[in-house]
Amino acid sequence: MLTVHHLNDSRSQRILWLLEELEVPYEIKKYQRLPTLLAPPELLAVNPLGKAPVIVDGEVNLAESGAIIEYIMRKYGKGKLQPAEGTQAAIDDLYYxxxxxxxxxxxxxLRFICNAVPEQSPWFIRWLLSMVFNQLSAQFVDVEIKKNIDMIESHLSKKDWLAGGSEPTSADFSMSYAMEIIEKYKLGGPGGASHAYVKRMQARPAYKRALERGGEYTYALA
Ligand SMILES: N[C@@H](CCC(=O)N[C@@H](CS)C(=O)NCC(=O)O)C(=O)O
Incomplete structure (x- = not known):
């Protein structure tokens, strides 16, 4: 049976949601983040980068969420939750x-690092690092984040799902964690399309089943 190596509060929640939507049987091996938020060293025994998600399916050991989503769709999707080839929906699906x-x-x-470096530095240089990293973040990162969120908001204002159909596709499984970060930190603005999107996603029975099986996940808020 396919095994998902799953880290709490992480991208691997995407894979559980996908497997639940496709009704593919799977087992979970759970890992708990360390106080530093890094993954525990046991994940290194599964994959050389020691990050989640990783799946093991027979002889296949595969990391990288996008690759995992494609693998699962190809092997177990049977055409379900996949836009028709040659359509704009297929292009949007591929893009997202x-x-x-x-x-x-x-x-x-990058934004997380800009916050974490000053927070974790010795007290006597914290104020200086805070100034430098806040400036860096405001000048280079926040501007880019805003541009990206504006694009997503505009795209979703016309669609329920990223590829535009009536059900989620690979694009949505891949983007779910990022969308939940936007929602959790209120980056999409009040009443925005991202908020409605995350609510729609979190209301799905398969999403709820994935949540139950995965355990701790602080992004399930909407
Ligand atoms: N691009 C990779 C990123 C993997 C990744 O960074 N996973 C995070 C979880 S959200 C992780 O394992 N963090 C713990 C660590 O870096 O030690 C993917 O999409 O699978």
Whole structure:
């Protein structure tokens, strides 16, 4: 049976949601973040980068959420939750499947680092580092994050799901964690399309089942 190596409060929640939507049987091996928020070293035994998600399916050991989503869709999707080839929906699906880890998640990680460096520095240089990193963040990261969120908001103002159909597709599984970060930190503005989108996603029975099975996940807020 397919095993998901799952870290609490992490991107691996995406994979549980996808598997629940497709009704693929799976087991979960759970890992708990350390106080530093890093993954515990046991994950290194599963994959050399020691990050989640990783899936093991027979001989296949696969990391990287986008690759995992594609693998599961190809092997177990049977055409379900996939837009028809040659349509604009298929293009949007492809774009947001890769955009998630290619563009928006690195910006969120950068933002997180800009906050974490001063917080974790010795007290006597904290104020200086705070000034420098706040400035860096405001000048280079926040501007980019805003541009990205405006794009997503505009895209979702016309659609229920990122590829535009009546059900989620790979794009949505891939983007779910980023969308929940937008929601949790209120980056999309009040009453925005992102808020409605996250609510729609979190209301799905498969999403709720994934939450129950995965355990601790502080992004299930909407
Ligand atoms: N691009 C990778 C990112 C993997 C990743 O950074 N996962 C985080 C969880 S959200 C992690 O394992 N963090 C713990 C650590 O870096 O030690 C993917 O999408 O799978």
């Amino acid at each position: 499947l890769h955009y998630s880890e290619g563009t928006i998640m690195p910006l969120f990680v």
